[in-house]
Amino acid sequence: MKNNFCCTVAFMLLVLTVSAQKKRAVTEKTAIAPVGIIKGLSDSALLDVVQRQTFRYFWHYAHPVSGLARERDNTVKAEYYWDYINEAYDEPNLSKGTFGPEACAIGGTGMGIMATVVAVNRGWIGRDTALKRLTKIADFLIKADCYHGIYPHFMNGSTGKTIPFDRVDNGADIVETSYLMMGLLTAKAYFNGNSLRERYFQKRVQQMWDAANWNWHSNGSDKFLYWHWSPSNGFDMNFPVYGYDEALITYIVAASSPNHAISKDLYENSWVKSGGWKNGKTYYGNVLPLGNFDKGGPLFFEQYTYMGIDPNNLADDQGIDYAVQTKNHTLINRAYCIENPKHYKGYGANCWGLTAGDSYKGYVAHCPEVDLGVIQPTAALSSFPYTPEYSMQALKHFYYDHGDKIWGPYGFADGFSESHNWYAKTHLAIDEGPIVVMIENYRSGLIWKLFMNNPDIQKGLKKLGFKSKWIKE
Known part of the structure; x- marks a missing residue:
């Protein structure tokens, strides 16, 4: 019985x-x-839908072992098409290759961490649940490959081993690491309680922040800050971080380091005095203060750094107003699409945005100089803080008019071309993250507030000659 x-x-x-x-x-x-197209949404409700759906890329598609952000959600061959860099910098082709499902993006992970903070604050996921995921990421990174505290561009999400981006780019990537640290420091500021779990996470982030040796990438001088270092090739790639481009955050973070900060001389010699830093030309009635590219280059230049750095009332000792830079570059990019000198189908006031992303030719850094008729939704959507009216106009067009082709489980597909009847099926971490974060900065300023209030970041900004409303004197 x-x-x-x-x-x-x-x-x-x-x-x-x-x-x-x-x-x-x-x-x-x-x-x-996939969430189908919902008609009649208010502007606020539409932003909710887009942010939340896009965030799912980092929550549901994160690597199951490490929690890192996968580089992309397709595993087919991805050609990395960087001819605009070759032409501008006279460098060899940086990357052409295939990266499989284990490939996780270090920079994209930093963006995903910031998106996770947004998700908690918006109530999409629980605070404790998010903290467990972020702690999982931090614990994994502590044991993963890094070089003098600097992480590689791509990492195997199961093993923590470096996935080489190129034969000589098989080690540290200082730019990608700066995006990662931007995310980690933001999360550390948000999860600032005294519970055991929160204090543990804070300690993990501080360990990585303390260990990152940014000054190592100066190669012992104040002349250049180098993008890459390889354990087998040293600085043989010989690619300084100079701009103006997406890497301003790298200098700010590197100058803010508590233990391994770079000097202001290095910042000025390698960045401010580089041939491509200043512009000053007028395009479509808008002055573009910075940048070597005609009409401004890809729009991600104005998005990656400014996920954490608030450009409003930000000025440097060279007289540059970064609110003008970010807004005018965006307006120029939109105006170019409205002019549409190559007569591509679909371009116009409600369909604009040229930036790096997938195309029918592979991964291309789209911009007025390299215009293949491909629109990346992330370009206009991540510009909400600068051009809210125009970005909303584009968002409604993408969602209501093209949603049947480009809207899916992780938000908008990476790109589309009406002229070529081509619609991407892919999503990329570095294009998804800015959508969530920059829309949130437009709506609440959350990420700006968390990052700009970091005492180390304020010291770094002051050291480099920046003034901001956030900096405490």
């Missing part, structure tokens, strides 16, 4: 367990299922 009773209980527990597993599987499947 006792045995029969035990068997019955065991059977019932088995049934309940299987039932729970099935229910959980259905729930998880439903959670990542």
